[in-house]
Amino acid sequence: MERIIxxxxxxxxxxxxxxxxxxxxxxxxxxxxxxxxxxxxAFLIVLLRxxxxxxxxxxxxxxxxxVEIFRRIPFLVVTYLVLFFIQAFASNASLFxxxxxxxxxxxxxYTAEIIRGGFESVARQQVEAATVMNFSRWHTLTSIIIPQSxxxxxxxxxxxxxxxxxxxxxxxxxxxFELTFRGKELNNEGFSGILVFGTIALIYxxxxxxxxxxxxxxxxxxxxxxxxxxxxxxxxx
Amino acid sequence: MHHLEVRxxxxxxxxxxxxxxxxxxxxxxxxxxxIGPSGSGKSTVLRVLMGLTRPVSGTVLIDGEAIDxxxxxxxxxxxxRMAIVFQQYNLFQNMDxxxxxxxxxxxxxxRVRAEVEKEAARLLEKVGLADKHRAYPEQLSxxxxxxxxxxxALALKPEILLLDEVTSALDPELVNEVLDTVRxxxxxxxxxxxxxxxxxxxxxxxxxxxxxxxxxxIEEGPPKQIFDAPRTERAREFVSKILRH
Numbered sequence: 285m286e287r288i289i290x291x292x293x294x295x296x297x298x299x300x301x302x303x304x305x306x307x308x309x310x311x312x313x314x315x316x317x318x319x320x321x322x323x324x325x326a327f328l329i330v331l332l333r334x335x336x337x338x339x340x341x342x343x344x345x346x347x348x349x350x351v352e353i354f355r356r357i358p359f360l361v362v363t364y365l366v367l368f369f370i371q372a373f374a375s376n377a378s379l380f381x382x383x384x385x386x387x388x389x390x391x392x393x394y395t396a397e398i399i400r401g402g403f404e405s406v407a408r409q410q411v412e413a414a415t416v417m418n419f420s421r422w423h424t425l426t427s428i429i430i431p432q433s434x435x436x437x438x439x440x441x442x443x444x445x446x447x448x449x450x451x452x453x454x455x456x457x458x459x460x461f462e463l464t465f466r467g468k469e470l471n472n473e474g475f476s477g478i479l480v481f482g483t484i485a486l487i488y489x490x491x492x493x494x495x496x497x498x499x500x501x502x503x504x505x506x507x508x509x510x511x512x513x514x515x516x517x518x519x520x521x
Numbered sequence: 522m523h524h525l526e527v528r529x530x531x532x533x534x535x536x537x538x539x540x541x542x543x544x545x546x547x548x549x550x551x552x553x554x555x556i557g558p559s560g561s562g563k564s565t566v567l568r569v570l571m572g573l574t575r576p577v578s579g580t581v582l583i584d585g586e587a588i589d590x591x592x593x594x595x596x597x598x599x600x601x602r603m604a605i606v607f608q609q610y611n612l613f614q615n616m617d618x619x620x621x622x623x624x625x626x627x628x629x630x631x632r633v634r635a636e637v638e639k640e641a642a643r644l645l646e647k648v649g650l651a652d653k654h655r656a657y658p659e660q661l662s663x664x665x666x667x668x669x670x671x672x673x674a675l676a677l678k679p680e681i682l683l684l685d686e687v688t689s690a691l692d693p694e695l696v697n698e699v700l701d702t703v704r705x706x707x708x709x710x711x712x713x714x715x716x717x718x719x720x721x722x723x724x725x726x727x728x729x730x731x732x733x734x735x736x737x738x739i740e741e742g743p744p745k746q747i748f749d750a751p752r753t754e755r756a757r758e759f760v761s762k763i764l765r766h
Contacts, residue, residue: 413611416571417625417677418600427624431615 288476295475295483307466308487310380314452314462318384319445322391329396330403331425347396354393360454362386367458383455383462391448395441402437403429439503446495450488463487522585524549524712525681530579532562532569532736539565541736543579547681547729550710554717554727556747558759562736563716564608567683570714571605572596583681604679608686610666612658612673618645619654622673630677637676644672648702664695668702675706682706684715720763724748732756 332340333347354362366386370377406429414424456465467484471477525547532540540562547553555563568574570581572590581588583602589595612621622641626632645651648668658666667687674682684703688696700722707713707726717723723730724744731741732751740747740756748764751757 409607409609409611410613412573413607413613416573416600416605418597418629419625420629423628427628428613428615 288479291475291479295470295479300470303466303470304463304483304487307461307463308491310460311449311452311462311488312491314380314383314387314455314460315445315449318387318452319391319395319448321384322388323395323399323441325388325392326394326396326399329392330399333396333400334403351393351396354389355397359386359390359451360457362390363455363458379458379460382458383452383460386455387448387452391444394444398440398444399433399437402433405436406432435506438506439499442499442502443496446492446499449492449495453488523547523582524551524584525714526580526582526585527566527570528580528582530566530569530581531577532565532574533577539736540569540576543733543736543738545714545731545738545741547712547714549712551729552707552711552713552715552727553729553731554715554723554744555731555733556717556720556723556759557733557739560735561733563733564685565736566733567605567685567714567716570599570603570683572600601677602679603681603683604674604677605683605685606667606670606674606687608689610658610663610670610690612666612669614658617655617657618650618661618669621658621669622676625673626676641672641676644675645669647705648672649698662695663691664698667691667695667699671699671702671706681712681714684713684717686716686718688717688719720748732759734759 329347329350332343335343363383363386366389367382370382370385410428410432411424414428419427452462453464456462456468459465463484467480471480523546527543527545530540530543531538543566545553555566557563565574569576576590583599588599616624619638619641622644623634623637626637627634642651645654648671650665650668653661653665661669687703688699691699696719700719704726715723715727727744729741730744730747732739732747734755740751740753747756748760751760
């Protein structure tokens with residue numbers, strides 16, 4: 285305990301603080317870039333899976349295989365796979381890029397299921413009404429399915445991304461300078477593990493908590509948007 | 522030549538036959554009613570016509586031209602000439618009334634928005650909803666939603682209007698406002714194929730009644746014949762059941 289107290293002034297020196305803040309922003313950047321690009325790719329995967337016709341069977345199988353496989357591999361293993369694959373083909377790729385790709389691959393598989401569930405929550409009759417009016421698949425998707433399902437999709441997608449902030453710690457294993465990696469470094473420099481990882485834990489919490497509150501707020505707002513927003517709009521009109 | 526002709530139509534869900542050898546003819550301006558117990562296949566006839574359920578065999582012709590339900594282009598052409606109103610209205614929940622009525626003519630048919638909106642306003646006035654342009658479906662009663670659905674179908678300028686039990690999901694006090702709308706369309710000479718359980722209404726507006734049971738047509742003729750002097754045993758049975766209450 286005494287050792288910890290002794291170390292505090294040296295540990296919170298400006299150099300270390302900015303190092304940790306940098307690392308925290310790396311963690312946040314990894315999560316945001318990885319999850320947002322994963323979310324967009326997940327849309328493509330879902331569209332592949334829902335393409336009708338015999339000719340599209342390989343596409344559908346590809347979509348299903350992707351989701352089923354990557355949801356069943358530990359994230360750490362995905363990260364190593366990406367590391368070795370990318371290094372085999374582009375040896376000068378940055379570790380940050382490798383981490384983003386790994387996160388993106390993983391987030392794609394998970395959010396694809398969220399998006400598919402959202403699309404399937406749209407009543408079949410809504411789609412039939414569009415079909416008999418000769419809506420194309422694209423028009424049905426953009427005018428009816430997406431507007432009706434995003435209140436169902438967004439909250440769990442945000443919750444996934446927020447939850448993923450802490451899982452990004454695993455990319456420290458391949459040497460990305462994110463929070464956990466810096467923690468290990470400082471710990472190796474002789475700072476108390478309790479002090480270092482206690483601080484790191486607080487930083488993870490400080491990033492995640494507001495974002496998860498944002499997610500919860502979003503959920504409440506979106507859940508009511510279909511019943512209340514039109515009324516507000518009506519009142520305004 | 523018949524405006525709409527259905528020849529020996531058959532349809533099935535897997536091994537379950539839902540339509541067997543159904544034939545109908547409809548002249549321009551005629552109102553035909555399909556009646557019969559639930560599960561008799563009436564709604565399936567409309568679904569097949571609109572390309573929502575694939576027929577197993579049989580032919581559908583509009584003005585003598587056959588629709589090929591295996592070809593998307595042919596189905597699209599058929600949907601350009603026919604429109605359907607569903608039992609559950611199926612208005613787009615994420616759009617207000619005006620957008621529900623105008624989206625297909627504007628987005629799908631590529632017509633000028635201002636012109637379509639003017640027509641839509643006229644149609645909404647006709648169905649008694651001139652003050653509801655900006656309302657969302659969930660803010661409307663079932664009867665109002667169904668009238669919007671009729672206006673939405675009419676905005677497509679169909680030659681033939683299909684009505685699939687349009688009052689079955691409504692509270693009793695809301696049935697008449699919808700029937701009045703349909704009555705007005707019949708009076709204007711709209712060609713309609715109506716699936717309905719409202720026998721008094723069918724008797725009043727239909728020029729021809731087709732009674733179905735177990736996927737087959739069991740009798741057809743003018744309402745007088747069907748309701749007052751049915752010729753077949755099964756038709757008599759059904760009529761006596763529905764007229765008892």
